[in-house]
Amino acid sequence: MKEIYLDNAATTRVHPEVAEKMMDALVNNYGNPSSLHRLGIRGEQAIKEVRELIAKNLNCQTPEIYFNSGGTEGNNMIIQGVVENKKRNRMRIITSAIEHPSVLDVFTFYENHQVEVIVLGVDTQGHIRLDELEAAMNEDTILVSIMGVNNELGTIQDLKAIGKIVKAVNPKCVFHADFVQGFMKIPVDVQASLLDALTLSGHKIFGPKGVGAVYIKKGTDIKPLLRGGGQENNMRSGTENVPGIVGFGEAIRLRKESFSDEFEAIRNLRTVFINEIESKVDDIKINGDPNGSPYVLNISFNRVRGEVLLHSLEAKGIFVSTGSACSSHKKEKQYVLKAIGLAEEYKEGTIRISFSKDITKDDVKIAVEAIAQAVNSLRLLVKPRKNR
Ligand SMILES: Cc1ncc(COP(=O)(O)O)c(C=O)c1O
Known part of the structure; x- marks a missing residue:
């Protein structure tokens, strides 16, 4: 059948060329990217190339890309990282009612931890209403997290218009988008959309599961979720998943052409x-x-x-x-x-x-x-x- x-x-399904590159990385590029010898440097170089590729696609700087285990970690990393970093008396965070659970559940968690949580409703097609966002924004708002493309409906949010409103009311507020369903399918320009953070995942674009990345704009204060060896510029400790990152990179390269x-x-x-x-x-x-x-x-x-x-x-x-x-x-x-x-x-x-x-x-x-x-x-x- x-x-x-x-x-x-x-x-x-992982693209055969992605699998081939990953296999090669698994058996040949096995050094720890933090090691000082040439096997380590080879691993580090492979990661750097993918970091550059992603940065080019998003229109940001290469060091603003951090690898992790995927969309769920990315969303947690940004939301928890922003809130845990602030620890002010009054904090407001804003999201929409149709976000992925890896966003909504974190917001719900903070609702019970003295953070003012605002969940914006959507219209019948799944768009947030920009006037409601504007009304919800204030000086205490430390984070706005709105997804680029909804995973159930496919509805695309106008990130440029959202970014403009967020920054006009409160330039210090972090603007984050979960872009897991949009990456390499619809274009995004993090600078034009005034985004401070973006979440990506490998397995939605014929790459491997368990690998992803976040964009975090230089100067954005985010407390790391994982501490340890200080990899990923201290933002995400843990030995990098070199074969996964190489596979993610190949998946991006293949999509870029078409x-x-x-x-x-x-x-x-x-x-x-x-x-x-x-x-x-x-x-x-x-x-x-x-x-x-x-x-x-x-x-x-x-x-x-x-x-x-x-x-x-x-x-x-x-x-x-x-x-x-x-x-x-x-x-x-x-x-x-x-x-x-x-x-x-x-x-x-x-x-x-x-x-x-x-x-x-x-x-x-x-x-x-x-x-x-x-x-x-x-x-x-x-x-x-x-x-x-
Ligand atoms: C919109 C959205 N965000 C986040 C995720 C989670 O990504 P991951 O499976 O890489 O953890 C998904 C996965 O379905 C998704 O569709």
């Missing part, structure tokens, strides 16, 4: 998907912003349970998700759909399709046909609602 993998926002052409191709695929599904299944809702990231498509089917649909597609070799893989263990699974005000009868029947360069138009047609068949037969099992 041919497998059609439509869960690329959860993770991606970045903007791919965006258009994926947008076309998404449009085909929507047209086909709308012609075959009634009573559905496409969630999020039609002009958001084309890599994510969030669809709700009335009178169907998303999880049942997921498993019935899995039996046909088609892999999708219900919401975010990262939050599927959480109690409040559907907080993003709740935040955009999706009607209750649609919420349960929501799946996320996430595309990659490996998906063809034929794959889309097969997947849509399978979804249509599954939804239509699952609906036959559901009793019609009585008018109340």
Whole structure:
């Protein structure tokens, strides 16, 4: 059975060239980058090249990039690092209701620790309202953390406009964006967006899991989460994951070549998907912003349970998700759909399709046909609602 993998926002398959470079690093570039001999220096050099590559992509300085274990660590590193560094009597931190749990959970933690936490609501497409952000900003605000691309909806936030508001009200406030779902898919310029910190992860772009990086603007006061050997300029102790970083670098290099052409191709695929599904299944809702990231498509089917649909597609070799893989263990699974005000009868029947360069138009047609068949037969099992 041919497998059609439509869960690329959860993770991606490592590109064979990435795996090859990692294998080489594992067996040949095995020195500790902190060692003074040439094997150490070789490791250090490999890391430096990737650091430079990322810096160029984000439009920042090379020493402003710090490697770590991925998006979850990156978000924790920035949020905890800013709050723990300040320790003032009055501190306010601001985020949005649809952030990844690795942001929201840290905010919730601080809510119980004498920090004033503001969680901004979003509109029906998942955008924060800029006037609400402006009203929430004050002199005590030490951090604003708003994601670039939402992992469940694909909605893109206007980071430039957000940065402008943050800095106009309080130039000292740290502006951070979780850019895990945007990196190497949509462009970002940290200087133009007035960003002080940005979170990246390797495994969403055909790189390995367990490696990522953060951008931290020079002069930004952040207390390190991990102390020890002082690696990464004292910001993140621990021997660097050289093979992981090399793999992350190769994944970036490979994407760099196809970045903007791919965006258009994926947008076309998404449009085909929507047209086909709308012609075959009634009573559905496409969630999020039609002009958001084309890599994510969030669809709700009335009178169907998303999880049942997921498993019935899995039996046909088609892999999708219900919401975010990262939050599927959480109690409040559907907080993003709740935040955009999706009607209750649609919420349960929501799946996320996430595309990659490996998906063809034929794959889309097969997947849509399978979804249509599954939804239509699952609906036959559901009793019609009585008018109340
Ligand atoms: C928006 C967003 N932020 C953070 C993360 C966490 O990244 P990682 O899996 O590298 O810890 C994810 C992963 O799904 C994500 O989608």
